[in-house]
Amino acid sequence: KNQVEQSPQSLIILEGKNCTLQCNYTVSPFSNLRWYKQDTGRGPVSLTIMTFSENTKSNGRYTATLDADTKQSSLHITASQLSDSASYICVVSEASNYQLIWGAGTKLIIKP
Amino acid sequence: GAVVSQHPSRVICKSGTSVKIECRSLDFQATTMFWYRQFPKQSLMLMATSNEGSKATYEQGVEKDKFLINHASLTLSTLTVTSAHPEDSSFYICSARPSMNTEAFFGQGTRLTVV
Numbered sequence: 001k002n003q004v005e006q007s008p009q010s011l012i013i014l015e016g017k018n019c020t021l022q023c024n025y026t027v028s029p030f031s032n033l034r035w036y037k038q039d040t041g042r043g044p045v046s047l048t049i050m051t052f053s054e055n056t057k058s059n060g061r062y063t064a065t066l067d068a069d070t071k072q073s074s075l076h077i078t079a080s081q082l083s084d085s086a087s088y089i090c091v092v093s094e095a096s097n098y099q100l101i102w103g104a105g106t107k108l109i110i111k112p
Numbered sequence: 113g114a115v116v117s118q119h120p121s122r123v124i125c126k127s128g129t130s131v132k133i134e135c136r137s138l139d140f141q142a143t144t145m146f147w148y149r150q151f152p153k154q155s156l157m158l159m160a161t162s163n164e165g166s167k168a169t170y171e172q173g174v175e176k177d178k179f180l181i182n183h184a185s186l187t188l189s190t191l192t193v194t195s196a197h198p199e200d201s202s203f204y205i206c207s208a209r210p211s212m213n214t215e216a217f218f219g220q221g222t223r224l225t226v227v
Contacts, residue, residue: 034216043118043205043218044156089155100146100216104155 002027004092004103012109017080021106023073023090031095035064035075038087038105047075047088077108085110114140116208118219125196125226133191133222135206141186142208146216147179150203162189196226 004025013019025033032051036044048057048064050073056065061078077084090103115138125131135145143164148156160170160181168181178200180192189208193200206219 036218041203041221041223043116043207043221045218046215049215100158102155102157107153 002101004101006103010107015112018078021075025071025092027092027101029095031093034091036089080110082110114217116217116219122223130194135189137187137208140210145189146207147191148205198226201226
């Protein structure tokens with residue numbers, strides 16, 4: 001069964017600190033993996049999208065990694081800011097029908 | 113990046129009435145649009161896939177007669193919640209892709225409250 005699991009479920013860190021969010025998936029065949037940021041009451045906004053051959057991709061203070069062999073991805077946030085408080089969702093696209101398989105998200109809270 | 117506009121952002125309606133939510137791709141053509149529902153503290157749940165010029169494909173458990181989807185053009189899809197009930201209160205989000213294997217862009221979402 002195609003699944004995407006994220007950890008931790010929630011995370012609280014102090015402003016300025018770094019953090020890493022995890023995503024494990026069992027989606028097959030694999031097309032690409034996306035990380036989205038969703039502010040409360042808003043639609044998701046894309047941070048990164050990686051295909052099978054990409055190991056890492058950065059978007060400002062956000063860096064995503066992908067290990068297609070172990071089917072794991074991480075999202076690293078550097079020097080966190082209060083505006084980083086949001087839910088971060090890992091989404092994997094299946095290659096056969098391009099269906100998006102959604103993780104439950106990690107709720108990140110940045111405290112001053 | 114591409115822009116998907118969703119309207120309205122918030123709506124309150126009485127039980128038994130119908131509500132229409134619009135989703136527009138502003139700077140690209142989307143042959144396929146997606147409608148999601150999100151309950152508090154949960155991730156997005158796909159309701160249906162909307163294809164321009166044809167009937168929508170609904171996910172299991174989603175009532176097609178209750179959630180009417182029309183994809184009238186390559187830039188507009190609408191979701192109508194018919195005979196709304198309080199349990200339909202939720203956050204509804206649309207998404208559009210230029211093509212199936214490309215980036216998906218999301219609308220701002222619509223908070224529906226049925227009283």
